[in-house]
Amino acid sequence: MIIKKIILNNFRNYFHLNLDLNEKMNIFIGKNAQGKTNILESICVLALTKTYRYGVEPNLIAFNKEKSKISAKVKKNNIINNLEIDIDQNNKKIKVNKKSIQKISDYISNLNIIMFTPEDLEIIKGSPHIRRNLINIELSQISKKYLNTYNEYNKILKMRNEYLKLLLTSSLADKKYLDIITEKLIEKSIIIYQERKKYLDFINLKIKNIYKNITDEEILSVKYEPNIFIENYETEILTEKLREIFHQNYKKELNYGMTLFGPHRDDFSFYLNDKNLKLFGSQGQQKIAILSFKLSEIDIFKEYSQENPVLLLDDIFSELDIQKRNKLLDYINKDIQSIITTTDLKNIRKKNINNAYIFEIKNGEVERRQ
Numbered sequence: 001m002i003i004k005k006i007i008l009n010n011f012r013n014y015f016h017l018n019l020d021l022n023e024k025m026n027i028f029i030g031k032n033a034q035g036k037t038n039i040l041e042s043i044c045v046l047a048l049t050k051t052y053r054y055g056v057e058p059n060l061i062a063f064n065k066e067k068s069k070i071s072a073k074v075k076k077n078n079i080i081n082n083l084e085i086d087i088d089q090n091n092k093k094i095k096v097n098k099k100s101i102q103k104i105s106d107y108i109s110n111l112n113i114i115m116f117t118p119e120d121l122e123i124i125k126g127s128p129h130i131r132r133n134l135i136n137i138e139l140s141q142i143s144k145k146y147l148n149t150y151n152e153y154n155k156i157l158k159m160r161n162e163y164l165k166l167l168l169t170s171s172l173a174d175k176k177y178l179d180i181i182t183e184k185l186i187e188k189s190i191i192i193y194q195e196r197k198k199y200l201d202f203i204n205l206k207i208k209n210i211y212k213n214i215t216d217e218e219i220l221s222v223k224y225e226p227n228i229f230i231e232n233y234e235t236e237i238l239t240e241k242l243r244e245i246f247h248q249n250y251k252k253e254l255n256y257g258m259t260l261f262g263p264h265r266d267d268f269s270f271y272l273n274d275k276n277l278k279l280f281g282s283q284g285q286q287k288i289a290i291l292s293f294k295l296s297e298i299d300i301f302k303e304y305s306q307e308n309p310v311l312l313l314d315d316i317f318s319e320l321d322i323q324k325r326n327k328l329l330d331y332i333n334k335d336i337q338s339i340i341t342t343t344d345l346k347n348i349r350k351k352n353i354n355n356a357y358i359f360e361i362k363n364g365e366v367e368r369r370q
């Protein structure tokens with residue numbers, strides 16, 4: 001996919017912006033607080049209909065304005081689509097080629113992105129829900145089956161938790177009904193387990209070489225850690241296993257009033273050789289590990305959707321030494337469209353940015369320099 005043009009109206013510190021982008025590399029240079037992250041965030045909102053920031057959705061509308069709008073011309077399968085998101089204080093309206101879209105699942109995948117932000121260090125350091133959130137966002141972009149299954153899973157999970165509480169307090173509640181909900185939950189759980197395992201296996205095929213390429217160092221891998229022990233991911237075996245776990249832990253779950261087993265409690269970790277990066281990694285190592293993860297995803301996205309995603313890299317050079325900055329750029333410099341922000345291009349080799357568009361950002365205004 002290629003973003004040909006992006007237009008922002010009253011989005012954060014941009015009042016009006018109309019930009020034609022390069023099909024390959026685009027670099028935005030600016031001092032702190034000029035609007036570098038805001039540009040990438042606007043593209044993220046356009047792709048996912050929400051910001052990547054964890055937790056509460058921050059205010060995307062420029063101060064003192066009522067509404068904001070993000071629109072773009074995006075090339076997918078050689079067809080150019082017009083994507084628009086109108087944002088007001090309470091909701092967002094999505095249009096593709098002027099036609100309103102009601103369901104987010106019908107919209108996602110018009111624009112696929114892989115985004116790196118400085119906050120992504122939390123992917124290694126932070127709590128498991130941050131890692132689950134990452135996998136959910138990525139798989140939802142490329143697999144409608146995953147997105148729908150995941151939404152259904154959450155609905156069933158909520159129902160099951162409510163029913164567990166009811167079973168403890170009301171004599172009208174019936175264990176047989178819980179069993180029906182449990183069966184449905186198991187069915188969805190298995191798809192999520194299988195898809196996540198497949199995704200992380202795929203990452204492991206790629207991540208080692210990318211990390212080694214940039215660092216000349218050790219061996220990086222990721223390890224899927226579902227909250228139940230799984231040896232075999234075949235549907236039938238996994239179904240039996242989950243049935244048994246829920247059967248054995250019925251009393252326990254009843255006491256807690258919630259579902260204690262399932263992919264809503266999954267996790268995964270990063271390992272350098274056999275050392276857990278969360279415990280032993282330096283800041284730079286962690287950053288490159290996450291960048292390597294994201295770069296591994298490019299091939300996976302292509303495999304699933306036959307299209308390259310757009311790569312968004314916010315403030316990628318800080319904390320990296322000269323050699324790593326250039327190796328990273330060298331690696332990115334491929335067929336894919338990338339949008340990169342940085343405060344400066346110090347120590348960046350000319351040959352790595354020869355064909356890039358270079359923009360300067362000052363206080364929400366953008367000017368092309370190369």
Ligand SMILES: Nc1ncnc2c1ncn2[C@@H]1O[C@H](COP(=O)(O)OP(=O)(O)OP(=O)(O)O)[C@@H](O)[C@H]1O
Pocket residue numbers: 011012013014030031032033034035036037038039059060061062063315343
């Ligand atoms: N809703 C908003 N309306 C207007 N301005 C906003 C809004 N939200 C944030 N800003 C401002 O946008 C400016 C640019 O923010 P941004 O995060 O894009 O900066 P940046 O160039 O990425 O800086 P840094 O190098 O520090 O990461 C900040 O001054 C911020 O106060």
Ligand SMILES: [Mg+2]
Pocket residue numbers: 036037038314315
């Ligand atoms: Mg920033």
